Amino acid sequence: MGIAEERVVAVIMVGGPTKGTRFRPLSFNIPKPLFPLAGQPMVHHPISACQKIPNLARIYLIGFYEEREFALYVSSISNDLKLPVRYLKEDKPHGSAGGLYNFKDVIMEEDPSHIFLLNCDVCCSFPLPQMLDAHKKHGGMGTILVVKVSPESASEFGELVADPVTNELLHYTEKPETFVSDLINSGVYIFTPDIFTAIEGVSSQRKDRANLRRVSSFEAMQQDTRSLPANYVRLDQDILSPLAGKKQLYIYETMDFWEQIKTPGMSIKCSALYLSQFRHTSPHLLANGDGIKKACIIGDVYIHPSAKVHPSAKIGPGVSISANARIGAGARLINCIVLDDVEIKENAVVLHAIVGWKSSIGRWARVQGRGDYNAKFGVTILGESVAVEDEVVVISSIVLPHKTLNVGVQDEILL
């Protein structure tokens, strides 16, 4: 296919409210894909990476959140990027491949030659044009972006084996119990429209099996994946595993940063990763201690233009401060996310923490975590409208919305 005929669309899978439970208490207020990392909604980072794809016609977000939750964001980003971005709502979860298939007709209206498919909850540099080039060299139905992780953490992901010369995917196991490989599926793919035929194949096999089961009482007693609804199709187990070793799927390895964002703790780490990426891609978004914001800035920091920061506050590295926040004299902020309308009073310290919308932190108070972003009590999270009174110390705790803390706490969940 020549360059002129090439047409690309991108699809970002955003999931829905039942999928974001590990993101509580922050997901009470906002759908996880819209939670700010480096001052921009989580989904904004893959969307802005899509801008670099040649011949990109359109971006779709597919999820089962209410349409109104995404309406404002989708219309403002379409305007900013001068690129149509559309939210497509599933009536119920259909799985990571079933969700895509559900909107086959809408997507195929664009007559795409290639379809990018991205999980919204991964943080990386999204080397999409490079993946497209690699995919064209490989041929086949799809190319998966892969990354090496530590052998201890590999079992949380899809582990895979590929041919070192041809890059063909030879073996794929989703979250295996015994170690297969430290090379894992990063949740970013490019496919040809043949992906729809593959998903259709899984659905019709399921329908056939369901019909068979009706006549076999033994099979009816078995509660396994074969009894999933026919239109519920998982990309990893149902498509990637069976197609490995069939010259259909290939890999492209990224050597850049990559993380998965399932917990609030990881959002602090990923916010800092995106801030350091801004240093190269969008330095204008970083605070530099000049102009109105004369505070002492250390490393990569984002401060919303409407936030007020006292000149004697010391901010950074890895800090993101959202709209209308007020940071008092002598306050010290390191590796944290401060959400809209927060007040941090004089000489308070915030470290490895997320401070929820409209919360306030009193004078000389400390709100901090240990900085172990994957651990249950590795960071401190304050939900919406939490008040930490003057001089109170909060360490590695999760505080649900509308609480007032007048005594210190450590390693606790405050309901």
Ligand SMILES: Nc1nc2c(ncn2[C@@H]2O[C@H](COP(=O)(O)OP(=O)(O)O[C@H]3O[C@H](CO)[C@@H](O)[C@H](O)[C@@H]3O)[C@@H](O)[C@H]2O)c(=O)[nH]1
């Ligand atoms: N629209 C929609 N989205 C869905 C659905 N189910 C999952 N998703 C979205 O699809 C993506 C994958 O979610 P899961 O299927 O829950 O898998 P996972 O545990 O995140 O693991 C996947 O991603 C890892 C990389 O982050 C991979 O390593 C792993 O192999 C797997 O593909 C997420 O962005 C999630 O929001 C669905 O029914 N509908």
